[in-house]
Amino acid sequence: MNIILASTSTLFGEQYLEYLKPELIKLYEGITEIIFIPFARPGGMSHEDYTQKAKDFFSSININIKGLHEFEDKVEAVNSAQGFFTGGGNTFLLVKTLHELGLMKVLKENIESEKPYLGCSAGSNIGGVNMKTTNDMPIVYPPSFDCMELVPFNINPHYLDPNPEIKHNGETRETRIKEFLTQNDIKVVGLREGNWIRRIGNRVTTEGTELTRIFEKGKDPYEVDPGTEL
Amino acid sequence: MNIILASTSTLFGEQYLEYLKPELIKLYEGITEIIFIPFARPGGMSHEDYTQKAKDFFSSININIKGLHEFEDKVEAVNSAQGFFTGGGNTFLLVKTLHELGLMKVLKENIESEKPYLGCSAGSNIGGVNMKTTNDMPIVYPPSFDCMELVPFNINPHYLDPNPEIKHNGETRETRIKEFLTQNDIKVVGLREGNWIRRIGNRVTTEGTELTRIFEKGKDPYEVDPGTEL
DSSP, rough: OOEEEOOOOOTTTTTTGGGGHHHHHHHTOOOOOEEEEOOOOOGGHHHHHHHHHHHHGGGTOOEEEEEGGSSSSSHHHHHHSSOEEEEOSOOHHHHEEEEETHHHHHHHHHHTOOOOOOEHHHHHHHTTSBBOOSSSSOSSSSSOOOOOOSSSEEEETOOOOOTTTOOOOHHHHHHHHHHHHHOHHHHHHHTTTTTEEEOOOTTTEEESSSSSEEOOOSOOEEETTTTBBB | OOEEEESOOOOSSSSSTGGHHHHHHHHHTOOOOEEEEOOOGGGGHHHHHHHHHHHHHHGGGTTTTEGGGSSSSHHHHHHSSSSSEEEEEEEHHHHHHHHTTTTTTHHHHHHHTTTTEEEEHHHHTTTTSTTTTSSSSSSOOSSBOOOOSSSSSEEETTTHHHHHHHOOOOOOHHHHHHHHHHHHOOOEEEEETTEEEEEETTTTEEEESSSSEEEOTSSSSSSEEEOOOO
């Protein structure tokens, strides 16, 4: 496999995908066109507007973008594609749409046969075992929470450390992930913004500028440096 | 009906349920014992420990507590109860458990026949139309997101205003609720901590110390004062 699963598309104060540009040039080497999967619809934006946003960035690295919503036969479109990018937004909406269109398995098979894949945020969640560690609101009911399992763990994107100054009784991210581990025995990778998972062949590493926080059942959470093999 | 749906059980720096004590004395007037529903299991704590926590508070207002997990025939226990309290925790775990045990409808019917009900956080979410505006992580897959619809809207507990100082790309609460409204036409009541919904008979009001933020499809969000009829 040849994939990037990123915590976020956009760093604070920066342009869309700008911080990943050198990595994306390598990921998509030799590729002239990829399919963009806009189904997570951040803020409820249209498939068309979201695809245009991806187009605007990818034209800067000479890659053409087609939105998956544009194809009548979407299974055929995925099977014919050179590579993929799934944008962030609402993971429930993304997973529901992929399952209902019968695309989750087809996309997985195409990525497992070496087509490059980039996921950001919700697009990274679907690279995990299931979507049970998303941060998103369950605005729609998917027929299943199962995802592509491109890596043997779950991802928590936009991982956020507890802020001791907040006088608010909502759960911290760490509390939520620990609750997940009371019900599931799946490793969770807390990806801070600025970090991503890189898989090349069978080698899976954490990359980026920040430490990555790992949660496993029956262990205290621990931190790993960029470049650590998972 | 005679119900309270509260944003949170505990205000910052206070004891469990302390701020609601005068309201709870009125809610449960004439009642000597209620059933506590511990299935949301905050932080993964056991049903026993969670029920003990509720017991410790309710003994101070002379109400005995039985945990619903203690009964072999839980439907019969609900039908025989004088009143109910559902504690907070993980809404997915709570809703999954209630549906699997066939209790969602039984609990609804008992509350509709005038038995007093208190819900906090996840326990308030289940008083809404569905659980699609919970803040919780989807750590388990419920057979349905439908809830009791004790009020004709959805609740977002622990409602939190956007913090312009946060340099983080996760969605704000307002963005999430607006995404919900792109997919659903159900009013959402953003309950800040310190606020609750009170229903007596057919009269539904917001109560507490804070303004309440209301979201409706096709309208700008707006604020209402404590005491406003919804």
